[in-house]
Amino acid sequence: MSRVNELSANLTEVRERLSAACSAADRKPAEVTLLAVTKFWPASDVLALHSLGLNEFGEAREPEASRKVATVEAAVGGDLVWHMIGRLQTNKAKSIAKWARVVHSVDSQRHIAALQGGREAASVRDPIDVLLQLSLDGDPSRGGVVAADLPHLADAVEASSHLRLAGLMAVPPVEAQPERAFAEIARVYAEFRARYPAVNVLSAGMSADLEIAVNYGSTCVRVGTALLGPRPLISNQPQSTSVTQATNPA
Numbered sequence: 001m002s003r004v005n006e007l008s009a010n011l012t013e014v015r016e017r018l019s020a021a022c023s024a025a026d027r028k029p030a031e032v033t034l035l036a037v038t039k040f041w042p043a044s045d046v047l048a049l050h051s052l053g054l055n056e057f058g059e060a061r062e063p064e065a066s067r068k069v070a071t072v073e074a075a076v077g078g079d080l081v082w083h084m085i086g087r088l089q090t091n092k093a094k095s096i097a098k099w100a101r102v103v104h105s106v107d108s109q110r111h112i113a114a115l116q117g118g119r120e121a122a123s124v125r126d127p128i129d130v131l132l133q134l135s136l137d138g139d140p141s142r143g144g145v146v147a148a149d150l151p152h153l154a155d156a157v158e159a160s161s162h163l164r165l166a167g168l169m170a171v172p173p174v175e176a177q178p179e180r181a182f183a184e185i186a187r188v189y190a191e192f193r194a195r196y197p198a199v200n201v202l203s204a205g206m207s208a209d210l211e212i213a214v215n216y217g218s219t220c221v222r223v224g225t226a227l228l229g230p231r232p233l234i235s236n237q238p239q240s241t242s243v244t245q246a247t248n249p250a
Protein backbone atom coordinates (compact mmCIF):
# COMPACT_ATOMS: atom_id res chain seq x y z
CA MET A 1 0.00 0.00 0.00
CA SER A 2 1.38 3.44 -0.87
CA ARG A 3 1.96 5.89 1.95
CA VAL A 4 -0.89 8.13 0.81
CA ASN A 5 -3.31 5.17 0.74
CA GLU A 6 -2.17 4.16 4.20
CA LEU A 7 -2.69 7.70 5.51
CA SER A 8 -6.06 7.85 3.80
CA ALA A 9 -7.18 4.59 5.46
CA ASN A 10 -5.96 5.81 8.86
CA LEU A 11 -7.71 9.13 8.40
CA THR A 12 -10.99 7.41 7.54
CA GLU A 13 -10.70 5.31 10.68
CA VAL A 14 -9.91 8.30 12.92
CA ARG A 15 -12.80 10.28 11.42
CA GLU A 16 -15.13 7.36 12.09
CA ARG A 17 -13.96 7.14 15.69
CA LEU A 18 -14.46 10.88 16.12
CA SER A 19 -17.89 10.88 14.60
CA ALA A 20 -18.98 7.90 16.73
CA ALA A 21 -17.60 9.64 19.83
CA CYS A 22 -19.45 12.83 18.93
CA SER A 23 -22.77 11.11 18.42
CA ALA A 24 -22.34 9.16 21.66
CA ALA A 25 -21.72 12.46 23.45
CA ASP A 26 -24.47 14.25 21.55
CA ARG A 27 -22.01 16.68 20.00
CA LYS A 28 -21.44 17.81 16.41
CA PRO A 29 -18.24 16.62 14.67
CA ALA A 30 -17.59 20.24 13.66
CA GLU A 31 -17.09 21.08 17.35
CA VAL A 32 -13.92 18.99 17.51
CA THR A 33 -10.79 19.92 15.56
CA LEU A 34 -8.67 17.01 14.39
CA LEU A 35 -5.07 18.11 14.85
CA ALA A 36 -2.64 15.84 13.01
CA VAL A 37 0.51 15.46 15.08
CA THR A 38 3.32 15.12 12.53
CA LYS A 39 6.39 15.39 14.79
CA PHE A 40 9.13 13.01 13.60
CA TRP A 41 7.33 12.51 10.26
CA PRO A 42 8.50 14.12 7.02
CA ALA A 43 6.98 17.10 5.21
CA SER A 44 5.75 14.67 2.54
CA ASP A 45 3.34 13.18 5.09
CA VAL A 46 2.01 16.64 5.94
CA LEU A 47 1.47 17.28 2.23
CA ALA A 48 -0.30 13.94 1.82
CA LEU A 49 -2.63 14.60 4.76
CA HIS A 50 -3.24 18.11 3.46
CA SER A 51 -4.23 16.66 0.07
CA LEU A 52 -6.66 14.38 1.96
CA GLY A 53 -8.37 17.41 3.48
CA LEU A 54 -6.57 18.10 6.77
CA ASN A 55 -5.50 21.63 7.48
CA GLU A 56 -4.22 21.72 11.07
CA PHE A 57 -0.89 20.21 12.06
CA GLY A 58 0.89 19.85 15.39
CA GLU A 59 4.66 19.93 15.83
CA ALA A 60 6.68 19.51 19.00
CA ARG A 61 10.32 20.43 18.47
CA GLU A 62 12.63 22.97 16.94
CA PRO A 63 14.31 23.15 14.49
CA GLU A 64 12.40 20.19 13.03
CA ALA A 65 9.20 22.24 12.96
CA SER A 66 10.60 25.39 11.31
CA ARG A 67 12.20 23.33 8.56
CA LYS A 68 9.05 21.34 7.91
CA VAL A 69 6.85 24.44 7.82
CA ALA A 70 9.19 26.05 5.28
CA THR A 71 9.17 22.94 3.06
CA VAL A 72 5.40 22.60 3.19
CA GLU A 73 4.79 26.30 2.55
CA ALA A 74 7.13 26.24 -0.44
CA ALA A 75 5.01 23.44 -1.88
CA VAL A 76 1.44 24.52 -1.13
CA GLY A 77 1.51 28.03 0.32
CA GLY A 78 0.61 29.33 3.72
CA ASP A 79 -2.97 28.34 4.40
CA LEU A 80 -2.14 25.51 6.82
CA VAL A 81 -2.63 26.11 10.52
CA TRP A 82 0.42 25.08 12.55
CA HIS A 83 0.24 24.29 16.26
CA MET A 84 3.13 23.99 18.70
CA ILE A 85 2.26 21.20 21.14
CA GLY A 86 5.63 20.23 22.65
CA ARG A 87 7.48 21.44 25.73
CA LEU A 88 8.50 25.07 25.24
CA GLN A 89 12.00 26.33 25.70
CA THR A 90 12.26 30.06 26.10
CA ASN A 91 15.20 30.30 23.73
CA LYS A 92 13.18 28.61 20.96
CA ALA A 93 10.11 30.79 21.42
CA LYS A 94 11.33 33.37 18.95
CA SER A 95 11.44 30.95 16.03
CA ILE A 96 8.21 29.25 17.13
CA ALA A 97 6.47 32.64 17.14
CA LYS A 98 7.15 32.92 13.40
CA TRP A 99 5.18 29.83 12.37
CA ALA A 100 2.81 28.86 15.17
CA ARG A 101 -0.80 30.03 14.95
CA VAL A 102 -1.58 28.21 18.20
CA VAL A 103 0.75 27.25 21.09
CA HIS A 104 -0.64 24.52 23.39
CA SER A 105 2.10 24.20 25.95
CA VAL A 106 2.46 27.55 27.70
CA ASP A 107 3.16 27.14 31.40
CA SER A 108 5.29 30.08 32.54
CA GLN A 109 5.57 33.85 32.51
CA ARG A 110 8.85 33.48 30.62
CA HIS A 111 7.11 31.61 27.81
CA ILE A 112 4.49 34.34 27.60
CA ALA A 113 7.06 37.13 27.44
CA ALA A 114 9.16 35.25 24.87
CA LEU A 115 6.23 34.45 22.59
CA GLN A 116 4.96 38.02 22.82
CA GLY A 117 8.42 39.38 21.96
CA GLY A 118 8.91 36.84 19.17
CA ARG A 119 5.57 37.56 17.55
CA GLU A 120 6.15 41.29 17.75
CA ALA A 121 9.56 40.90 16.12
CA ALA A 122 8.17 38.63 13.41
CA SER A 123 5.63 41.36 12.58
CA VAL A 124 2.83 38.89 12.00
CA ARG A 125 -0.46 40.70 12.44
CA ASP A 126 -2.56 37.81 13.82
CA PRO A 127 -2.00 37.10 17.48
CA ILE A 128 -0.86 33.66 18.62
CA ASP A 129 -3.66 31.66 20.22
CA VAL A 130 -2.31 30.59 23.60
CA LEU A 131 -3.43 27.50 25.49
CA LEU A 132 -2.20 27.18 29.05
CA GLN A 133 -1.08 23.68 29.87
CA LEU A 134 -2.88 22.24 32.86
CA SER A 135 -1.14 19.66 35.01
CA LEU A 136 -3.43 17.52 37.16
CA ASP A 137 -0.66 16.14 39.36
CA GLY A 138 1.82 19.04 39.35
CA ASP A 139 4.63 16.79 38.06
CA PRO A 140 7.12 19.35 36.73
CA SER A 141 8.80 16.88 34.34
CA ARG A 142 5.70 16.69 32.17
CA GLY A 143 5.03 20.41 31.95
CA GLY A 144 1.95 22.38 32.83
CA VAL A 145 0.76 24.16 35.95
CA VAL A 146 -1.82 23.17 38.54
CA ALA A 147 -5.26 24.77 38.32
CA ALA A 148 -4.55 27.32 41.05
CA ASP A 149 -1.70 28.79 38.98
CA LEU A 150 -3.76 29.33 35.82
CA PRO A 151 -5.19 32.80 36.57
CA HIS A 152 -1.89 34.65 36.92
CA LEU A 153 -0.71 33.20 33.60
CA ALA A 154 -4.05 33.91 31.95
CA ASP A 155 -3.90 37.52 33.09
CA ALA A 156 -0.40 37.86 31.66
CA VAL A 157 -1.55 36.48 28.29
CA GLU A 158 -4.50 38.86 28.26
CA ALA A 159 -2.11 41.75 28.88
CA SER A 160 0.01 40.78 25.83
CA SER A 161 -0.91 42.54 22.59
CA HIS A 162 0.31 39.76 20.28
CA LEU A 163 -1.25 36.86 22.20
CA ARG A 164 -4.86 35.77 22.58
CA LEU A 165 -5.98 33.66 25.51
CA ALA A 166 -7.68 30.74 23.74
CA GLY A 167 -8.01 28.01 26.35
CA LEU A 168 -6.40 25.04 28.05
CA MET A 169 -4.40 21.98 27.03
CA ALA A 170 -4.02 18.89 29.17
CA VAL A 171 -2.38 15.47 29.07
CA PRO A 172 -3.68 13.12 31.78
CA PRO A 173 -1.00 11.70 34.09
CA VAL A 174 0.14 8.28 32.84
CA GLU A 175 -1.00 6.48 35.98
CA ALA A 176 -4.36 8.28 36.19
CA GLN A 177 -7.66 6.56 35.60
CA PRO A 178 -8.70 8.19 32.26
CA GLU A 179 -12.39 8.82 33.02
CA ARG A 180 -11.53 10.51 36.27
CA ALA A 181 -8.71 12.54 34.73
CA PHE A 182 -10.81 13.87 31.86
CA ALA A 183 -13.69 14.65 34.22
CA GLU A 184 -11.29 16.73 36.31
CA ILE A 185 -9.93 18.46 33.19
CA ALA A 186 -13.51 19.30 32.17
CA ARG A 187 -14.24 20.69 35.62
CA VAL A 188 -11.17 22.96 35.59
CA TYR A 189 -11.96 24.08 32.04
CA ALA A 190 -15.54 25.03 32.99
CA GLU A 191 -14.25 27.08 35.90
CA PHE A 192 -11.62 28.71 33.70
CA ARG A 193 -14.23 29.65 31.09
CA ALA A 194 -16.46 31.15 33.72
CA ARG A 195 -13.61 33.48 34.64
CA TYR A 196 -12.37 34.10 31.05
CA PRO A 197 -15.52 33.95 28.89
CA ALA A 198 -13.71 34.50 25.55
CA VAL A 199 -11.92 31.17 25.95
CA ASN A 200 -13.17 28.47 23.57
CA VAL A 201 -10.53 25.75 23.17
CA LEU A 202 -9.97 22.63 25.26
CA SER A 203 -7.12 20.62 23.75
CA ALA A 204 -7.40 17.14 25.23
CA GLY A 205 -7.27 13.61 23.90
CA MET A 206 -4.74 11.72 21.79
CA SER A 207 -4.79 8.51 19.73
CA ALA A 208 -5.56 6.23 22.66
CA ASP A 209 -8.16 8.28 24.50
CA LEU A 210 -9.88 10.60 22.04
CA GLU A 211 -13.33 9.10 22.68
CA ILE A 212 -13.17 9.82 26.42
CA ALA A 213 -11.82 13.31 25.74
CA VAL A 214 -14.67 14.09 23.32
CA ASN A 215 -17.14 12.82 25.90
CA TYR A 216 -15.68 15.30 28.39
CA GLY A 217 -15.88 18.31 26.09
CA SER A 218 -12.57 18.38 24.19
CA THR A 219 -12.64 20.78 21.22
CA CYS A 220 -9.28 19.65 19.81
CA VAL A 221 -7.84 16.15 19.73
CA ARG A 222 -4.11 15.79 19.03
CA VAL A 223 -3.68 12.61 17.02
CA GLY A 224 -0.30 11.23 15.98
CA THR A 225 0.01 7.45 16.05
CA ALA A 226 -3.52 6.62 14.89
CA LEU A 227 -3.00 8.74 11.76
CA LEU A 228 0.66 8.28 10.93
CA GLY A 229 1.58 4.99 12.58
CA PRO A 230 4.11 4.31 15.34
CA ARG A 231 6.64 7.12 15.37
CA PRO A 232 9.80 6.38 13.37
CA LEU A 233 13.02 5.29 15.04
CA ILE A 234 14.99 8.29 16.17
CA SER A 235 18.68 8.29 17.01
CA ASN A 236 19.13 11.93 17.95
CA GLN A 237 16.60 12.51 20.71
CA PRO A 238 18.01 14.82 23.35
CA GLN A 239 17.12 12.63 26.35
CA SER A 240 18.53 9.46 24.87
CA THR A 241 21.86 8.30 23.56
CA SER A 242 20.55 5.10 22.02
CA VAL A 243 18.09 4.37 19.26
CA THR A 244 14.66 4.38 20.82
CA GLN A 245 11.10 4.35 19.73
CA ALA A 246 9.32 7.55 20.65
CA THR A 247 6.04 6.66 22.29
CA ASN A 248 5.55 9.31 24.91
CA PRO A 249 4.46 12.87 24.25
CA ALA A 250 7.65 14.86 23.77
Ligand SMILES: *Cc1c(COP(=O)(O)O)cnc(C)c1O
Pocket residue numbers: 037039060085086171206207208222223224225226248249250
Ligand atom coordinates in the same frame (compact mmCIF):
# COMPACT_ATOMS: atom_id res chain seq x y z
C1 LIG B 1 3.07 13.41 20.41
C2 LIG B 1 1.98 14.10 21.08
C3 LIG B 1 0.64 13.75 20.82
C4 LIG B 1 0.23 12.64 19.89
O1 LIG B 1 0.13 11.43 20.60
P1 LIG B 1 -0.40 10.08 19.93
O2 LIG B 1 -0.59 9.17 21.07
O3 LIG B 1 0.66 9.63 18.97
O4 LIG B 1 -1.67 10.40 19.22
C5 LIG B 1 -0.35 14.49 21.47
N1 LIG B 1 -0.05 15.48 22.33
C6 LIG B 1 1.21 15.84 22.62
C7 LIG B 1 1.46 16.93 23.59
C8 LIG B 1 2.27 15.15 22.02
O5 LIG B 1 3.53 15.50 22.30
